[in-house]
Amino acid sequence: DIQMTQSPFSLSASVGDRVTITCRASQSISRYLNWYQQKSGKAPKVLIYSASSLQSGVPSRFSGSGSGTDFTLTISSLQPEDFATYYCQQSQSFPLTFGQGTKVEIK
Amino acid sequence: QVQLQESGPGLVKPSETLSLTCSVSSGSISGYYWSWIRQPPGKRLEWIGYIYYSGSTNYNPSLQSRVTMSVDTSKNQFSLSLTSVTAADTAVYYCARYIRATDYYLDYWGQGALVTVSS
Numbered sequence: 001d002i003q004m005t006q007s008p009f010s011l012s013a014s015v016g017d018r019v020t021i022t023c024r025a026s027q028s029i030s031r032y033l034n035w036y037q038q039k040s041g042k043a044p045k046v047l048i049y050s051a052s053s054l055q056s057g058v059p060s061r062f063s064g065s066g067s068g069t070d071f072t073l074t075i076s077s078l079q080p081e082d083f084a085t086y087y088c089q090q091s092q093s094f095p096l097t098f099g100q101g102t103k104v105e106i107k
Numbered sequence: 108q109v110q111l112q113e114s115g116p117g118l119v120k121p122s123e124t125l126s127l128t129c130s131v132s133s134g135s136i137s138g139y140y141w142s143w144i145r146q147p148p149g150k151r152l153e154w155i156g157y158i159y160y161s162g163s164t165n166y167n168p169s170l171q172s173r174v175t176m177s178v179d180t181s182k183n184q185f186s187l188s189l190t191s192v193t194a195a196d197t198a199v200y201y202c203a204r205y206i207r208a209t210d211y212y213l214d215y216w217g218q219g220a221l222v223t224v225s226s
Contacts, residue, residue, distance in 0.1 A: 034212040
């Protein structure tokens with residue numbers, strides 16, 4: 001199985017801050033990397049697919065980059081509704097696997 | 108907008124079978140792949156497997172010996188069966204649509220169903 005490792009595990013930030021979350025795959029996954037946002041008690045919601053494609057309806061302050069084994073999710077200006085847990089997920093091979101999550105909290 | 112809704116017992120006894128159904132509305136089940144994902148309390152998401160509308164399946168090897176998925180296109184539903192459950196199977200179970208074309212991702216999710224394994 002491909003192991004997905006995110007960093008940091010959690011972070012505290014203020015509204016308006018630029019936030020970066022990193023995801024590393026245990027082997028190359030080309031650009032088959034997706035990012036999801038999960039708010040407490042809710043289902044995950046896809047933000048970014050194929051490393052850098054913005055899902056329809058997702059604000060443009062979210063962006064993704066990377067290829068191979070190293071990927072980044074960036075929130076350009078953190079908004080109150082962005083406080084949540086973010087997961088990366090690889091679709092290079094089965095079984096699909098997820099990172100452990102990064103919790104973004106209010107500073 | 109496609110909507111998914113999980114249904115099934117919230118409490119299952121150890122060694123018994125967990126059964127969940129996902130109902131799809133505002134869209135057809137035909138032509139797509141449909142997945143089950145679970146999230147144990149405080150842990151990361153775990154992909155259980157997918158079923159294509161035609162009935163072909165792909166399961167996570169870690170659960171393959173205990174998992175069966177089925178689809179009923181006439182009811183626009185698909186189902187999950189997990190046998191011989193233990194406390195480790197306690198989780199929120201999500202159903203989701205899996206896009207598998209030029210891009211590969213889970214685009215629509217159900218709200219999730221908490222299943223507790225306990226006697």
